[in-house]
Amino acid sequence: MSVFKKRLGQYVTLGEDEWLPFDELDHQEQVFLAGDDLVQAGDEIRHVFIVKEGWAIRYRLLEDGRRQIVNFMLPGDVFDLQSLADLKADHSLTAITECKVLVIASNVFVDMLQSSASLASAFWWSAVQEESILREQIVRIGRRSARERIGHLLLELHRRFVGATGMDVERLTVPLTRADIADALGLTPVHVSRTMSAMRRADLITEGRGGEITIVDRDKLARLSHFDTDYLHLKKLHIASDRRAQQIGESHRGLAD
């Protein structure tokens, strides 16, 4: 479960003992191959998922087959709030690389939140961050040019990946096709291809084999795409909110079966 710990570690530092209820969580480990569905629109989800390895996408298919990727699930990401409310999924989740995923029954997960203030607080932050990433995605698609969108997305993925794995790599291996990037950013694959070619020519990125992307000059790309990490809320809580987190956790008592 250490990716999750690493990711949360960007926000709070917990002692070994504080992680105990989490480590002892009754869980399953499932492997999904690239292309497998973790969740299909319409499913009733009763589990919380934590990505251990691999990338997955959350997306909606439209009536005519078009696809909109809503966001990306990276190692360390937890989902889904939805499962705690016994609602049907309104979108699908698919692995885009081989994924190792921890699957935890919603009620077991909620029991854990109840038992630990610091874990509840950490989970709460994770949910807040996820929602914030959604809002940023709206801004990105609604008001930015193709080049800004792509640069901004690459920087977000890089930042999130580094944050979760601790590997501060210059070179990010992005397992995304042009079609994936297009469907995430409201563009067409053709235009993504053209724009990324231009970005290569402008020495903003370089690409190796197998989706290996290197961001040549991070500051320059960040400036051009107006990328600012504020929305990722990468900083510690006040102490007070740990107490509040546990309260929130406990207020969820009734959500378990």
Add this chain to the structure above:
Amino acid sequence: MSVFKKRLGQYVTLGEDEWLPFDELDHQEQVFLAGDDLVQAGDEIRHVFIVKEGWAIRYRLLEDGRRQIVNFMLPGDVFDLQSLADLKADHSLTAITECKVLVIASNVFVDMLQSSASLASAFWWSAVQEESILREQIVRIGRRSARERIGHLLLELHRRFVGATGMDVERLTVPLTRADIADALGLTPVHVSRTMSAMRRADLITEGRGGEITIVDRDKLARLSHFDTDYLHLKKLHIASDRRAQQIGESHRGLAD
């Protein structure tokens, strides 16, 4: 607080006594004039807000002054999860009509969640719905034409407004300028004007004075804009999840000061 009750009533039916902890909540009532900020980007929020009357927008301003409206806050809407984690707001909230808003200290609010399974469950649903609305906004902007976007947004606002106020009006008074609609949908005011004119000519909507919009044929507009209410999750929970909601509530114990 009855708007909130009405809105939640679409989802769960609670008895008078179940609402008690909510009714007794220590709160302030604040009035904001059109144009007033409820929250500014950068603020540290320590309150939960519930809109009683009026409309507000949540938006981000870009470096160059462009604006992206992330979503609309209508009567009955509650925000903000963020406040429970003591994080800085990464966006602003502004009243676009005169708004009456209930302001509740985060820790007081969390105490209430802890004390009642059914209220925690109701609040949880509200948070899930809000996130779902964000995802739908991404799909709308990313993959739909101008006419679809506008039709879809109008139908969502209509449905949400009716759900919260109980007034099943044909005529929805939308206090939005073309610039507001444009900033929400990733368009320009000029193009919104043109598109809405075309929609009037096509007998999809009619407009009266002061932003009064009537959706002439709801089914037809829904078909054309591919609007489906599924993502609003307007249906009852299973009984089990009430218990789980309370658990989640309690797990938040530590979040209160």
Add this chain to the structure above:
DNA sequence: CGCCCCGTTGAGGAGAGTCAATGGCTGTGG
């Protein structure tokens, strides 16, 4: 070897943006 998926590139088209002028409505002040 041949297929399929993917990225690339070209040509042409369309939807949405920009710039700018006009006119209505509202509110304010002389």
Add this chain to the structure above:
DNA sequence: CCACAGCCATTGACTCTCCTCAACGGGGCG
């Protein structure tokens, strides 16, 4: 009571980003 300012919607003309259709080529894999 009228004049004027300010805001907003509308419309026209022109531009540009991004889309569509299509062809080609490379790499992985059976």
